[in-house]
Amino acid sequence: MMTRSRSRALCTDPVWQGRSDCKHCGIRHMMLFSGLQDSDFDHIFEPIDNLRYAENSQLYGQGDSGNQLFSIRRGFVKLVQTQEDGSQRIVRVLGPGAITGLEALLNKPYHHAAISLSEIDTCRITTATLEQLESEKPWLNEKVMDHWDRHLSTADRWISEVSSGTVRSRILKLLRFLVELNGGEDSTVRFFGHEDMASMLGISRETFSRVFSELKEEGIVSSTGENRVFRVSGVHR
Amino acid sequence: MMTRSRSRALCTDPVWQGRSDCKHCGIRHMMLFSGLQDSDFDHIFEPIDNLRYAENSQLYGQGDSGNQLFSIRRGFVKLVQTQEDGSQRIVRVLGPGAITGLEALLNKPYHHAAISLSEIDTCRITTATLEQLESEKPWLNEKVMDHWDRHLSTADRWISEVSSGTVRSRILKLLRFLVELNGGEDSTVRFFGHEDMASMLGISRETFSRVFSELKEEGIVSSTGENRVFRVSGVHR
DNA sequence: CGTCCGCTTGAATAGTGTCAAGGTGGGTGG
DNA sequence: CCACCCACCTTGACACTATTCAAGCGGACG
Incomplete structure (x- = not known):
């Protein structure tokens, strides 16, 4: 919220x-x-x-x-x-x-x-x-x-994109947006605090944390070595 | 959705x-x-x-x-x-x-x-x-x-305003926005179909209908004589 | 070593979407 | 003028999603 x-x-x-x-x-x-x-x-x-x-x-x-x-x-x-x-x-x-x-x-x-x-x-x-x-x-x-x-x-x-649909799809759209901001060649995202991510999406920190964990478990989002930088794979809903 | x-x-x-x-x-x-x-x-x-x-x-x-x-x-x-x-x-x-x-x-x-x-x-x-x-x-x-x-x-x-918070507050913010569009002097709203209203808010038709009914019951929104024109009273959350 | 801050997770609850059925009103054609 | 139709709106029941409150974890840093 x-x-x-x-x-x-x-x-x-x-x-x-x-x-x-x-x-x-x-x-x-x-x-x-x-x-x-x-x-x-x-x-x-x-x-x-x-x-x-x-x-x-x-x-x-x-x-x-x-x-x-x-x-x-x-x-x-x-x-x-x-x-x-x-x-x-x-x-x-x-x-x-x-x-x-x-x-x-x-x-x-x-x-x-x-x-x-x-x-x-x-x-x-x-x-x-x-x-x-x-x-x-x-x-x-x-x-x-x-x-x-x-x-x-x-x-x-x-x-x-970021304010419509389920939290899951909104997070994915936001990640893709941030990938573009980062240049977009590699599908890599410079990440920000969960509080900020939640505020971009208009949702609670906890919900962001939960859904983001799911995405990591599913392998859609994976950690690069670098701190707070993630790789986002392919096109998903 | x-x-x-x-x-x-x-x-x-x-x-x-x-x-x-x-x-x-x-x-x-x-x-x-x-x-x-x-x-x-x-x-x-x-x-x-x-x-x-x-x-x-x-x-x-x-x-x-x-x-x-x-x-x-x-x-x-x-x-x-x-x-x-x-x-x-x-x-x-x-x-x-x-x-x-x-x-x-x-x-x-x-x-x-x-x-x-x-x-x-x-x-x-x-x-x-x-x-x-x-x-x-x-x-x-x-x-x-x-x-x-x-x-x-x-x-x-x-x-x-329109995409953050509870549906109730979002509807009220949208109504205020539409009041301004209408000129704003009288707090009267030219209304559109529920499908359009829902699409402005990014919610379902049914949810809009339900919450809008509540607002009418509470007297926050009241019908003017005119078709599809409503009056919105005061400041509410 | 302990504290602080941010992140994660759980459980209970409230909010919203979906599916389905029924109502209402304005317009049209008989 | 009435009956019917259609588009639109309303309501209910239920499943699912998201929030809230709370507890615990873990790393960074003094």
């Missing part, structure tokens, strides 16, 4: 890793700025900072007003939505290449809390910088819309 | 109500084009058609590729997502002022089937027209992004 957060202290302060070197970003092809020339970064007003956050750090809170977007270069981030009655649910999980905080472009408060699920590297961009780049390169607009559409597609899957 | 659609014949052909008269549109203030001058509409290449669809008409299908957006002026539209295994779920319900088919702007196939829940009036706009207007009025970009954000916010509520 709906989880009320067990209070665990959030870590907030990132470590500044320097100015982002977009020109030589190894994964620029998947990022927002793919297609920009090196020189385009020469005359932006505000720097793009490269920040490293520890696991369980809050990038921003639900309702905060801010003028910053975060581009995720490494690691995973959850978006958590809290309701008036205190119940909360993870509505999305973002991985490398995703951008969070797009609503800042519309001068709206952040719709969720964004919290790291692992150590992450992010590039922090101000709305002013992005708007400047957009005015110079109008096609960036389409890139931004594409990110919006990716979020929306993910949200729709979260509704129709 | 997941509903497999009972096959009911879809009506598809709209009735052409003439070219849209954006200049004198009574609800332009809530539409995409609020802010445009009358003269801006004088020199667009392709006409904006004003179409009326009967209840249960399909505007477009999931996976179709098209270059048309639909602005809803009157009535309600459901977005239905079907999975490989044939199960389907309503992931959103749109009302007056909403735009559907935004993904066409990115040359992507439609992500859902869009089907009218009532008789509807729509303005059909081609992507070329919108792009033309955008290039003339760059601030329209922000309008478009705002629509994207509204969809995303709605999707997130659909996850955290």
